[in-house]
Amino acid sequence: MTTPIIKINNISKKYDITHQQGGYVxxxxxxxxxxxxxxxxxxxxxxxVLGRIxxxxxxxxxxxxxxxxxxEVIGIIGSxxxxxxxxxxxxxxxxxxxxxxxxxxxxxxSLLEVGTGFHPELTGRENIFLxxxxxxxxxxxxxxxxxxxxxxxxxxxxxxxxxxxxSSGMYVRLAFSVAAHMEPDVLLVDEVLAVGDTAxxxxxxxxxxxxxxxxxxxxxxxxxxxxxxxxxxxxxxxLENGEIKMFDETEKVITRYLQNNPLTQDNxxxxxxxxxxxxxxxxxxxxxxxxxxxxVDAIRFGGKYxxxxxxxxxxxxxxxxxxxxxxxxxxxxxxxxxxxxHTKQSFDAPPKGILKCQLKQKMPLGEGLYDLAVNLWAGxxxxxxxxxxxxxxxxxxxxxxxxxxxxxxxxLEQDWSLNTG
Amino acid sequence: xxxxxxxxxxxxxxxxxxxxxxxxxKDLLYYFTWRDIKVRYKQTAIGVLWALIQPVSTMIIFSVVxxxxxxxxxxxxxxxxxxxxxxxxxQFFSSSLGAVTSCLVGNQSIITKVYFPRLxxxxxxxxxxxxxxxxxxxxxxxxxxxxxxxxxxxGILILPLLVLISFLAAFGIGLFFASLNVRYRDVRYALPFVxxxxxxxxxxxxxxxxxxxxxxxxxxxxxxxxIKAARAAxxxxxxxxxxxxxxxxxxxMILVFFGLIYFKKTxxxxxxxx
Numbered sequence: 001m002t003t004p005i006i007k008i009n010n011i012s013k014k015y016d017i018t019h020q021q022g023g024y025v026x027x028x029x030x031x032x033x034x035x036x037x038x039x040x041x042x043x044x045x046x047x048x049v050l051g052r053i054x055x056x057x058x059x060x061x062x063x064x065x066x067x068x069x070x071x072e073v074i075g076i077i078g079s080x081x082x083x084x085x086x087x088x089x090x091x092x093x094x095x096x097x098x099x100x101x102x103x104x105x106x107x108x109x110s111l112l113e114v115g116t117g118f119h120p121e122l123t124g125r126e127n128i129f130l131x132x133x134x135x136x137x138x139x140x141x142x143x144x145x146x147x148x149x150x151x152x153x154x155x156x157x158x159x160x161x162x163x164x165x166x167s168s169g170m171y172v173r174l175a176f177s178v179a180a181h182m183e184p185d186v187l188l189v190d191e192v193l194a195v196g197d198t199a200x201x202x203x204x205x206x207x208x209x210x211x212x213x214x215x216x217x218x219x220x221x222x223x224x225x226x227x228x229x230x231x232x233x234x235x236x237x238x239l240e241n242g243e244i245k246m247f248d249e250t251e252k253v254i255t256r257y258l259q260n261n262p263l264t265q266d267n268x269x270x271x272x273x274x275x276x277x278x279x280x281x282x283x284x285x286x287x288x289x290x291x292x293x294x295x296v297d298a299i300r301f302g303g304k305y306x307x308x309x310x311x312x313x314x315x316x317x318x319x320x321x322x323x324x325x326x327x328x329x330x331x332x333x334x335x336x337x338x339x340x341x342h343t344k345q346s347f348d349a350p351p352k353g354i355l356k357c358q359l360k361q362k363m364p365l366g367e368g369l370y371d372l373a374v375n376l377w378a379g380x381x382x383x384x385x386x387x388x389x390x391x392x393x394x395x396x397x398x399x400x401x402x403x404x405x406x407x408x409x410x411x412l413e414q415d416w417s418l419n420t421g
Numbered sequence: 422x423x424x425x426x427x428x429x430x431x432x433x434x435x436x437x438x439x440x441x442x443x444x445x446x447k448d449l450l451y452y453f454t455w456r457d458i459k460v461r462y463k464q465t466a467i468g469v470l471w472a473l474i475q476p477v478s479t480m481i482i483f484s485v486v487x488x489x490x491x492x493x494x495x496x497x498x499x500x501x502x503x504x505x506x507x508x509x510x511x512q513f514f515s516s517s518l519g520a521v522t523s524c525l526v527g528n529q530s531i532i533t534k535v536y537f538p539r540l541x542x543x544x545x546x547x548x549x550x551x552x553x554x555x556x557x558x559x560x561x562x563x564x565x566x567x568x569x570x571x572x573x574x575x576g577i578l579i580l581p582l583l584v585l586i587s588f589l590a591a592f593g594i595g596l597f598f599a600s601l602n603v604r605y606r607d608v609r610y611a612l613p614f615v616x617x618x619x620x621x622x623x624x625x626x627x628x629x630x631x632x633x634x635x636x637x638x639x640x641x642x643x644x645x646x647x648i649k650a651a652r653a654a655x656x657x658x659x660x661x662x663x664x665x666x667x668x669x670x671x672x673x674m675i676l677v678f679f680g681l682i683y684f685k686k687t688x689x690x691x692x693x694x695x
Contacts, residue, residue, distance in 0.1 A: 015693070089692070093429060093536040096689040102429040108536075116534045119456055121463045130456055133449040134535055 004105075005186060005218050006068040006091070011100035013061040013086055013242075015273060058271055060086040062242045064100070070185075071216040075223065075233035075250060077257050080388045081272050082239040084222045088112065088190050091220065106185025106218075109136050113190075115175030120164035124155055124174055127163055131178050145181040152207070153177035173200055180207045183215070190222045205231060224369070224391055225331060226254055262390045263288055263297050269310075269386070277384040281319060283376055285310030286389060291358070300397030301366050301406070306358040311376060311384075313351040321346040323377040324355045326389075328370050336365060336410075339375065346377065366409045367396045431689075439685070442538045449537055453545035458552055472556040476512055480505045487626050496628045496658040502564045506655060507625035507648045509561055513554040514587045514644050515616045520546040521595025522612055525603050525691060533692045540684070543599055547592050554584070565655065576654030579661065583647045583654075590643040590673040596680030600687040603694060624648055630659070643673040 061083045068074055076084050089095045091102065092110030117134040118127050128149055132142040142149075150156050153173040155166075163171055189208075205228055211217055223229050229236065229250060236253035238246040240260075246253050270284050288296050289306045299305060309324050323346035325339030347355070371391050376384040399406050399413075443450070462468040480501060487493045488500030495503040524546040525532065525539075532539070565572070602608040623644045624632070632639060639645045646662070646669025653661045 090429065093427075094533060095692045097429065097431055099431060102427075104427040104429070106426075108427060110535060113534045117531045119460060121460050122456065126456075126459070130452045133452040134531060134537065136446075136535075136537065139448050 003070055004067045005070045006066070006105075006220075007103045008064055008066040008091075009101045009103075011061055011064040011087075011090060011097045011102060012059060013083075013090060013095070014098040015058045015060055058273065059242050060273070061090070061097070064244060066237065066244065066247065068218060068220070070218055071212070072235060073212050073219045073221065073233045075221050075229040075236040075253075076239060077223070077226075077229060077236055077253065078239035078245075079260065079262055080390060081274060083242040084239055085112075085190055086242075087239070088188050088220065088222055092188050104186060107136070108186045108188065109179075109182050109184035110188040111135070111179045111190065112188070114172060114179060118163060118171070118175060121162055123162050124150070124159045124166070127174070128178055131175065132182070135179060135182055136184070137182050141182070149177045149181050150174075152180065152203075169200070176200075176204055180204065180211070184217070186218045186220070187211075188220045191224065208232060224371070226258075226369070230254065258393070262392055263299070269389070272386060274388065275384060275386045277376070277382060279383075280315065281311060281313045281322070281376060281378060281383040283309060283374060283384050283386060283389075284312050285354075286372075286374070288392075289356075298395055299363060299392060300395050302362045302397040302399035302411070304359065304362055306356050309355045309357070309374060309376075311349075311353065311355060316351045318351055319349045319378050321377070321379040322349040322355070323347070324357065324374065325377065326357075326372055326374045328365070328372055330365075330368055330370055330409075336370070346379075362399065362413055363394065363397070364410050364412060365394050366407070366411065367394055368409070369393055439538060439540065443540055443544070446537055446541055450541050450545050450548070453541060454548045454552075457545065457549040461549075469556060472553040473560060476505070476508055476557045477560055479512075480508055483508070483626055493627050494631065496630060496652075498652070498656050498658050499568055502561075502568050502570070502656065503628075503652070504626055505561055505564060506652050507623075509554065509557055510583070510587055510648050510651055511620060511623060511625045511644060512557070513550055513584075514591050515620070516553070517547045517550040517588070517591035518595050518598070518616070519612060520550055521592060522598040522602050523609055524595075525599045526606070526609070539688050539691065540681075543592060543595055543684075547588055547595070550591075551584075551588065561655075570656055572655045573657065575661070576657075579650060579654050583651050586643055586647050586670055586673050589677050590647075593673060593676030593678075593680035596677075596684040600684050600691075603687065603691055619644075628652075628658075641668065641672050643669040643676070645669065 064087065078084050090097050092108060115131060117131055122130065129142055150159055155170050155174050158166065209232060212219055221233055233250050236250045237244055238253050238257055246256055269286060270282065287308050288299060289308055290296050291304045313319050327335065327339050328337040330336045369391055372389045373387045374389050375382055396405050399411055462471065465471065483504045484501045521543045524542045528542050598608050623642055625648065629645065629649045646665045650661050650666050653659050
């Protein structure tokens, strides 16, 4: 018999963007501002009091309705900023919805990060108890599962060593292992499998699979890793701009999702909240061009491209030494290209414009899904940073224009010569 | 196992469910406290002795400066033990208040990642300081032997109550500051300065009898009643002033009440703005 275990009714979540911008407000900043520019400050205050400044509102989620039955494993997919994490955070009661109601019949545990609350100074043993308690296990449960936890993590030898001396792999294994052994009715998982090596990822997926099948547990799983979603989930929710676009069998939803091309979508970078900075100067758009300056809708292995980053200065002042740098991750966990400070070029730039980075080589990265992270600099100060700007696909390509599609994760263009004598 | 039902709604105010929930999470309260104590003295050479050094050295300095040089009266009690009784309670109060104020920001990586009753964090911050207080109390007992003071039975019975009042006062005011600190980090910088002023309007280094007719006003500060009663109970310099103690208790109840209301009101946005 199927019974609803989670009922989500008309959930919406609003953020005030002005609120978010400053990071945190310090009285000190307010005072220095007032002294630097007393007239402007007074005007601004007056406007604020009179309510003339329109707060930018941002609906991270709009009217979400969803019913999930016991034992179902539901994938939640969508492009960055679609509201996946917000939905999970509301379900796990970390943040509250603006409107609507959710009813959950059972014990909920959320795994938005592995090793929440791990303290570097404490030993593995101590951290198992601390972390277990944080994610909602009782001491009794932890003691019962203790041997299984260290065995699954494979850290028996180091159990009484402070975790600050662990390798990052060991750390993640131990952290996941604790989480994997709790027994909630509903488990909420966010992208946590993006850490750790591939072998361990497989082990975790296996464990989660086993858990749902034998214990009839309900899992909500957010991921960019389509393979993992396909393997694990029966059904999928596709979120787009805070709304549910589709709720159906996994295969169908993934196909639909991959049809959405992030390169041609309207850029909503201006309103993105998952950024660090953006108070003075903000990234506003991103697109890819070919070397003739035409926007492209697909990136191919071996093609020649320019990455174009739009920016604007919010106070309309020209910017000195503006520079941009980016990095690329494959399958959301494997760094394949990183910025360095040394390749950074900077410009004295007008308040608004586009920084264009022409890639001199042919695209050396092979078929697959990639994430882009972007940094914006003014002088030595990092003014804006978006970690997961977008996920794009590199399609297979005819690298040498000779009808041969090279199948390798990277390719370097070559020029051979023969030296005799 | 008992089925648990959760309803998630936009608004949430303080109710008795919160207390039940904290009870359900009592293990976590224990682990947080245990973590803070454990981590505090890890990788220090003399470890837990630090809990003694601070109050003892302050006591020595105060005895020399205020007792010897300034000749502040102490109701006929030797100045060192007089000031140490006050300092002990005051430092418990002020360091708890400081810890509670910064506890939400200090634990933000946990707050933004997992749900548990948020009140656990300030509670454990206060409990951690209670342990330091207990350690530093040993010195007071030694001093009482040395100076030959024997507390009366009522005095010993009233001590837990005094500690409880200090605990609640720090917790109540702290809840308010902690919520405020999430939004305005200024609180963290202003607090040490405010605390220093507060110490001088609390009879820590001077006897309350010096203030004369203003002592009723001072009583609104819960620590005044507590410190006065502690001296009366342990050192027998005066009878216990019950009226003063009642005013202090009432003041601290009001502080906890409003602290809780404000904390619960801002709780739902902690994760969004911290």
